[in-house]
Amino acid sequence: EVQLLESGGGLVQPGGSLRLSCAASGFTFSSYAMSWVRQAPGKGLEWVSAIGGSGVSTYYGDSVKGRFTISRDNSKNTLYLQMISLRAEDTAVYYCAKLSRRGIVSGAFDVWGQGTMVTVSS
Amino acid sequence: DIQMTQSPSSLSASVGDRVTITCRASQSINNYLNWYQQKPGKAPKLLISAASSLQSGAPSRFSGSGSGTDFTLTISSLQPEDFATYYCQQSFSTLTFGGGTKVEIK
Numbered sequence: 001e002v003q004l005l006e007s008g009g010g011l012v013q014p015g016g017s018l019r020l021s022c023a024a025s026g027f028t029f030s031s032y033a034m035s036w037v038r039q040a041p042g043k044g045l046e047w048v049s050a051i052g053g054s055g056v057s058t059y060y061g062d063s064v065k066g067r068f069t070i071s072r073d074n075s076k077n078t079l080y081l082q083m084i085s086l087r088a089e090d091t092a093v094y095y096c097a098k099l100s101r102r103g104i105v106s107g108a109f110d111v112w113g114q115g116t117m118v119t120v121s122s
Numbered sequence: 123d124i125q126m127t128q129s130p131s132s133l134s135a136s137v138g139d140r141v142t143i144t145c146r147a148s149q150s151i152n153n154y155l156n157w158y159q160q161k162p163g164k165a166p167k168l169l170i171s172a173a174s175s176l177q178s179g180a181p182s183r184f185s186g187s188g189s190g191t192d193f194t195l196t197i198s199s200l201q202p203e204d205f206a207t208y209y210c211q212q213s214f215s216t217l218t219f220g221g222g223t224k225v226e227i228k
Contacts (some may be wrong), residue, residue, distance in 0.1 A: 004199075035217065037166075044222040045158075045166065045209050059216055062123070095165055106213045108156035112165035
């Protein structure tokens with residue numbers, strides 16, 4: 001069964017840092033691009049970041065560029081999101097999602113994790 | 123960046139109704155358009171990819187059409203389990219979501 005399991009969310013003060021992880025199973029992890037998508041309370045979906053299968057190509061939304069870093073460890077089938085300089089507006093459920101097309105950062109998000117909540121507050 | 127605009131932002135409908143949701147891109151995205159369904163407290167679920175390709179397991183009452191800048195998600199006969207929020211998403215250039223359409227019970 002294809003599965004994604006996020007962890008690492010929690011309460012952090014403004015200006016603080018947090019690292020999210022996403023453990024993947026049931027598919028050839030290194031063959032697919034992966035992404036983070038977030039959803040603020042009561043709001044819509046916002047694409048955050050994506051990474052190619054090899055980890056070389058990375059992409060970021062404007063709201064997180066320069067503060068968030070996406071990475072992956074294909075030997076551990078794990079995706080990461082390092083977040084620094086966190087702001088109140090970063091408060092959201094963060095979902096890990098698999099992209100449907102092999103090898104490139106494109107296509108649909110065909111598998112989603114259950115999400116992990118990040119709350120930025122003093 | 124490509125902007126995705128969904129309309130309406132919400133709608134009320136009855137079981138059995140035909141429902142249409144539209145999504146407009148700020149520039150042509152060919153058919154690089156996907157649709158998702160999200161229920162409260164749950165992760166989104168992919169319904170339709172490449173504008174009109176129904177995902178395995180998705181009910182046949184869902185259909186998608188369009189290309190270029192204008193796209194449509196149609197539910198031919200609304201069922202109780204279809205009350206949810208629907209999002210479009212483009213993958214022509216990076217990855218952007220529309221603002222969502224909440225389908226509520228009338």
